[in-house]
Amino acid sequence: MDLTQLLNEMTLNEKIGQLVQLTPNFFEETNGDTEITGPLQEMGLTTEDLNLIGSVLGTHTKEQVISIQRNYLANSRLKIPLIFMADVVHGYETIFPVPLGLASSWNTELVKEVASLSGREASDAGIHVTFSPMVDLVRDPRWGRVMEGTGEDSYLNSLMAKAFIEGYQGEEAKLDSDFRKIAACVKHFIGYGASEAGRDYNTVDISTINLYQSYLPSFKAAIDSGVKLVMTSFNTIYGVPATGNKWLMRSVLRDKLGFDGVLISDWAAIGEMLAHGVARDLEQAAKLALEAGVDIDMMTPAYQKNLKHLVESQQISENLIDEAVLRVLQLKEDLGLFEDPYRGLLTREELSKTKLRLKTREIASQSMVLLKNEEQLLPLNPSKKISLVGPLANSHDVLGAWSWVGKIEESVTLSEGLSSEFTNIEVIGTKDRTTFTFNERKEMLRAAKESEVVIVALGEGSEETGEAASKGVIQLPKEQLSLLKEIQTVNSQVVTVLFNGRPLDLSEIVPYSQSILEVWFPGSEAGNSVSDVLLGRVNPSGKLPMSFPVTTGQIPVYYNHLRTGRPMSKDNKNEKYISRFLDIPNEPLYPFGYGLSYTSFSISEATLSSKVLKENQTINVTAKITNTGDYTGTETVQCYLKAEVGEVARPVRELKAFKQVTIKPNETIEVTFILNQKDLEYVHSDLSERADFGNYVVYVGSDSQAPEIGKFSFEK
Numbered sequence: 001m002d003l004t005q006l007l008n009e010m011t012l013n014e015k016i017g018q019l020v021q022l023t024p025n026f027f028e029e030t031n032g033d034t035e036i037t038g039p040l041q042e043m044g045l046t047t048e049d050l051n052l053i054g055s056v057l058g059t060h061t062k063e064q065v066i067s068i069q070r071n072y073l074a075n076s077r078l079k080i081p082l083i084f085m086a087d088v089v090h091g092y093e094t095i096f097p098v099p100l101g102l103a104s105s106w107n108t109e110l111v112k113e114v115a116s117l118s119g120r121e122a123s124d125a126g127i128h129v130t131f132s133p134m135v136d137l138v139r140d141p142r143w144g145r146v147m148e149g150t151g152e153d154s155y156l157n158s159l160m161a162k163a164f165i166e167g168y169q170g171e172e173a174k175l176d177s178d179f180r181k182i183a184a185c186v187k188h189f190i191g192y193g194a195s196e197a198g199r200d201y202n203t204v205d206i207s208t209i210n211l212y213q214s215y216l217p218s219f220k221a222a223i224d225s226g227v228k229l230v231m232t233s234f235n236t237i238y239g240v241p242a243t244g245n246k247w248l249m250r251s252v253l254r255d256k257l258g259f260d261g262v263l264i265s266d267w268a269a270i271g272e273m274l275a276h277g278v279a280r281d282l283e284q285a286a287k288l289a290l291e292a293g294v295d296i297d298m299m300t301p302a303y304q305k306n307l308k309h310l311v312e313s314q315q316i317s318e319n320l321i322d323e324a325v326l327r328v329l330q331l332k333e334d335l336g337l338f339e340d341p342y343r344g345l346l347t348r349e350e351l352s353k354t355k356l357r358l359k360t361r362e363i364a365s366q367s368m369v370l371l372k373n374e375e376q377l378l379p380l381n382p383s384k385k386i387s388l389v390g391p392l393a394n395s396h397d398v399l400g401a402w403s404w405v406g407k408i409e410e411s412v413t414l415s416e417g418l419s420s421e422f423t424n425i426e427v428i429g430t431k432d433r434t435t436f437t438f439n440e441r442k443e444m445l446r447a448a449k450e451s452e453v454v455i456v457a458l459g460e461g462s463e464e465t466g467e468a469a470s471k472g473v474i475q476l477p478k479e480q481l482s483l484l485k486e487i488q489t490v491n492s493q494v495v496t497v498l499f500n501g502r503p504l505d506l507s508e509i510v511p512y513s514q515s516i517l518e519v520w521f522p523g524s525e526a527g528n529s530v531s532d533v534l535l536g537r538v539n540p541s542g543k544l545p546m547s548f549p550v551t552t553g554q555i556p557v558y559y560n561h562l563r564t565g566r567p568m569s570k571d572n573k574n575e576k577y578i579s580r581f582l583d584i585p586n587e588p589l590y591p592f593g594y595g596l597s598y599t600s601f602s603i604s605e606a607t608l609s610s611k612v613l614k615e616n617q618t619i620n621v622t623a624k625i626t627n628t629g630d631y632t633g634t635e636t637v638q639c640y641l642k643a644e645v646g647e648v649a650r651p652v653r654e655l656k657a658f659k660q661v662t663i664k665p666n667e668t669i670e671v672t673f674i675l676n677q678k679d680l681e682y683v684h685s686d687l688s689e690r691a692d693f694g695n696y697v698v699y700v701g702s703d704s705q706a707p708e709i710g711k712f713s714f715e716k
């Protein structure tokens with residue numbers, strides 16, 4: 001398709017329409033000759049406007065997509081197909097673990113598979129673009145959206161970004177020939193995860209060096225992986241909302257990162273520039289956004305109602321509109337829509353739901369993190385007398401936020417998963433998560449007392465995480481904590497299973513649990529996946545992608561923080577004028593990278609191949625990992641680096657590489673990390689990325705508190 005020729009045939013109105021995105025209810029209301037009410041009217045749009053718009057977000061079924069596309073094409077002069085976009089974040093109808101859980105697998109192949117399968121299922125329902133992955137760096141667990149991210153480390157985030165995108169789009173992004181692949185939209189550019197106090201949509205203020213060092217890499221990785229779309233963030237960057245921030249979008253996103261795909265605003269973000277106080281009306285907001293290079297206006301009438309006047313009154317050049325339209329048309333071409341506006345939907349064979357279910361069961365078990373396992377209470381022996389109690393025992397609310405197409409009632413509860421495994425199990429759930437009836441409490445305690453081991457299923461609800469779900473207190477509800485405490489007095493063999501979407505304050509959980517399994521929101525097969533782990537059919541191997549604070553007052557607490565002038569050490573921890581809290585420790589309860597296994601591992605003979613790394617050469621870090629326990633297990637061996645002296649203050653350490661090894665009992669495996677100059681590069685005060693000559697400390701171990709294993713110097 002000659003897109004320039006098509007552009008030349010378009011009227012200004014037709015061009016502007018391509019830049020507008022609406023929800024399906026706008027279209028459905030106009031099917032037939034119905035009166036215009038609801039959203040259409042509120043936005044002041046007419047049926048003629050609708051016949052011109054370029055894309056739709058949030059359809060639920062294939063039939064809906066076919067019908068909207070059919071009606072649209074019948075009424076459109078140039079017959080340019082609509083694009084259908086949706087939030088397919090961790091599955092479409094079959095739900096996989098939430099992204100924070102997926103990141104806990106530290107397994108990029110697994111993440112790629114999830115993206116590929118969920119993209120495939122979504123494409124069967126007519127979706128062409130997913131608003132995923134969210135690669136925002138997250139350091140504040142109060143922010144509900146941490147469940148949607150991949151954690152606090154920009155290196156891990158970058159690997160995960162690449163995996164998601166390659167999974168959705170295919171490594172070669174041949175979306176016009178493979179309709180089972182969908183386009184990815186990386187979000188939110190940029191800094192959304194840094195909302196002050198973790199309150200959603202709140203102010204963000206990030207220094208340039210921090211922005212470049214910590215926040216850009218995951219977006220760079222996404223763009224380098226060929227991501228087709230980028231979504232703007234709601235927040236301000238240097239005082240200007242990202243959606244109208246010309247410097248950010250033109251100089252950083254387009255020029256520095258080389259992005260040439262479609263830039264879409266977040267929902268209503270163009271209109272929200274009025275509330276931010278940087279635009280007096282929608283016309284000014286539209287001007288700011290278009291000048292910044294935002295191609296699609298999601299869910300406001302700003303572009304639809306104002307761009308024409310802006311061109312006609314010569315406040316903006318039509319070239320700016322042409323530029324944006326061409327990018328949208330290019331995406332349509334890339335998706336193969338001009339060739340087949342239904343992308344094979346009318347004839348395709350759908351992916352088997354049974355296969356998807358099996359996959360989600362297998363994948364979810366790899367996202368779980370064993371936080372504590374005293375006296376090896378886990379794995380459980382199925383001949384034991386078990387009780388399963390607590391608000392999450394019988395709950396179907398295990399899908400997590402962003403699972404809007406997933407059917408909650410079809411998810412497997414923990415009780416369903418475990419009941420088929422144990423011959424002697426009693427289950428007492430509760431109706432509510434925050435208040436238990438007198439009888440429920442009494443029964444739970446009785447069951448706990450009468451069993452050999454009690455599994456206490458605690459956690460958050462899906463709606464307590466995700467968008468607009470920030471929390472000031474990240475402890476579980478008091479009722480849950482007091483239940484656990486009481487259970488401990490009648491039975492000390494307590495396994496706590498946690499369903500949640502953010503790092504929690506576990507200070508009231510850890511002392512009263514012998515074992516703790518963090519299962520996040522595991523998805524459609526939750527109960528079966530958790531059973532696989534509790535029974536030891538799967539040995540847990542997850543590692544935390546985000547630190548668990550001791551208490552809210554530590555937040556933000558993340559492993560790769562900068563050094564301070566008065567660091568606390570073992571020797572000075574009682575002195576006054578050092579960087580510490582008087583009442584709480586500096587270190588998190590569970591650090592980044594942490595996670596246990598049913599077996600144990602020891603790391604020995606960690607060595608460096610040389611004391612010197614020369615420019616353009618490599619240095620090998622080698623270590624031996626031995627399985628010293630009784631079960632075959634997978635360990636994620638992590639390699640961290642610290643630059644002793646930098647031009648600017650540098651983090652206390654940074655993850656540079658990791659490897660997953662599966663080892664049988666008594667077996668030893670050698671792992672090697674190959675480091676080079678690239679691994680030493682960082683953002684300097686002039687924003688250039690380069691490596692400094694000097695000494696580097698190497699740490700190898702099983703979490704971010706890994707011990708030092710040696711030093712090398714980087715020389716010319």
Ligand code: NOJ
Pocket residue numbers: 057087131187266267467
């Ligand atoms: C708002 C969210 O911030 C964004 O992530 C999402 O993709 C859009 N809504 C569309 O649902």
